[in-house]
Amino acid sequence: MIQLTTAAKLENAIAKARTVKTRVRVNAFGSYTVTNKQTGATYTVTCEKRDGKRFAHCSCEAGKRGRACYHLAAVLGVHIQLATEQASH
Numbered sequence: 001m002i003q004l005t006t007a008a009k010l011e012n013a014i015a016k017a018r019t020v021k022t023r024v025r026v027n028a029f030g031s032y033t034v035t036n037k038q039t040g041a042t043y044t045v046t047c048e049k050r051d052g053k054r055f056a057h058c059s060c061e062a063g064k065r066g067r068a069c070y071h072l073a074a075v076l077g078v079h080i081q082l083a084t085e086q087a088s089h
């Protein structure tokens with residue numbers, strides 16, 4: 001579980017997300033499946049808000065160790081957009 005605090009912490013993951021071709025599928029709000037188009041590997045990323053803090057978790061090896069991975073970075077863009085849409089309804 002990674003607490004999402006500053007964008008700076010995710011900088012490397014975001015940079016990698018730009019170089020790896022991924023596909024993000026929305027399972028439900030806060031639950032996503034990320035596919036690496038090159039390897040076909042899929043991982044599950046979940047995002048949640050607890051006590052006003054945002055947390056994210058990825059099922060890949062880096063994610064299990066609490067590191068911000070590019071799957072998470074790829075999902076965040078989608079998640080923030082959905083969250084913004086929800087807030088405006």
Ligand SMILES: [Zn+2]
Pocket residue numbers: 043058059060061062063069070071072
């Ligand atoms: Zn990951």
